[in-house]
Amino acid sequence: MMAEKNYGGGVINTLAATLLKNTMVEGVLAYTEGLDRADLVPCFITKPEEAEKISTASYYPYSLSRLLRDYGEEGKKIGLVVRSCDARGAIELIKRNQFKREDLFLIGIECYGTVKSSKAGNQKEEFRITAEGMEAGGKKVEMSEENLSPNCQRCEYPVPFMADLSLKIEAHATQVFACTEKGEKLAKLAGIDFEKGAPKTPKREKALERQKEEFEKLRKMSPEQRLDYWFRQFDKCIKCYGCKDACPVCYCKDCYLGSNRLMVKGGEIPPDKMFHLIRLFHIADSCLNCGQCEAACPAEIPISLLYHALYHDLSALFHYESGVHEDEIPPLGMITEEELTKGGVDLA
């Protein structure tokens, strides 16, 4: 039941094995097959031979940057096989001093969307979504975009240009782009052809349109309707903390949302609306639209939509993009030189 070996020419597996053979990292965090092809689970590979089991199929995976929190230690070097959302999650953690950029080796893979395994249909063949369309077992298949996870439909960053390497994986070949010097070094060591510099891709048009569509729906509602809509959704909450546990950006060991910790009373289901509003405020400017919160929610609250919609507006207001540059400090933590000279209660 192993992934079709050497999909894309086995480049990913070679790169991971090279990292481990040359002890550039202590281990590589990647996805592998769990129960079957469609069940992608994380794994921590420490031996070069194990690199064979890395799978890059387009099923909805658990977020690796969330796992980083458990594997990270001072000075421990870790490699990751990441999609753009995971890579951006890792960058956000770096900004919050949870890791150093030198300690992380990000091997990025281009991702044009993922599907929940239940919606992928034929699971005998590995399902992949590429820029051109959808394919199973190397052949094109017809499947509607609606089957993609809601956050993937809105994702405008298919290419992980913020990683060390960016791989465009196709059926029998993989194009490798070295985005940083570390990436170049690795590709040379592994003996793989690469192109220098991150691929210059514009944001995904389809995703931007989808964003417009969905955010417009929210904007069109009157305040009463919107309030009613969201508070009814929050009434479904059973306070499982799934959203907070799954979020890559929620790194606090001692969460503000803990029971009886000032704002949220313990033992109350559904919890006080402050539970959601506090998390919304804490994440607001840094939401990656990875969709893990929505995937984790047992009550199926479309929470990722609210967070992404807010992040979208804040991103425009503060000219800030979350998870793209590790030097870009989150908006609430910084003041620009210009602002220091400006009076008035508005920024613009």
Place this chain on the structure above:
Amino acid sequence: MSEKQDSKTPHSALPTPHSDGFEPLIIGFLCNWCSYAGADLAGVSRLQYPPNVRVVRVMCSARVSPIYILKALTGGLDGVLVGGCHPGECHYMKGNYYARRRMLLAKQLIEHVGIEPERLHLEWISASEGPKFAETIQNFTEEIKKLGPNPLRKR
């Protein structure tokens, strides 16, 4: 924190209604060095302004987290006013700049959730601006009266 803490505003805290019936309840977070002193000056000068605001003194407007604003609004208060020093005059140098950014974020946040962003107001009031304080309260109270009671009062 008391276990019996109730997040709803008790009815007895509201001012006596006038003929139109709705009297807003507004909370004002005023910075100790400028806005609170300005409010004090308004009082000493016997300036008249609506009694709807309840003042909470904070050391700097930067102390006001959007979480307090959310707690106030979900608790049923009709308006939140945040008063700070003018840009460049903050007692702690840059606090009010951070506050400005935070309040902008808070306005976006409450709008996305479905609360009118006009219920949150940020104003720079210095210690010598007693009349400005009275005017701010007057204008804000009128605006909140127009918006009507907070829909979350019922929830």
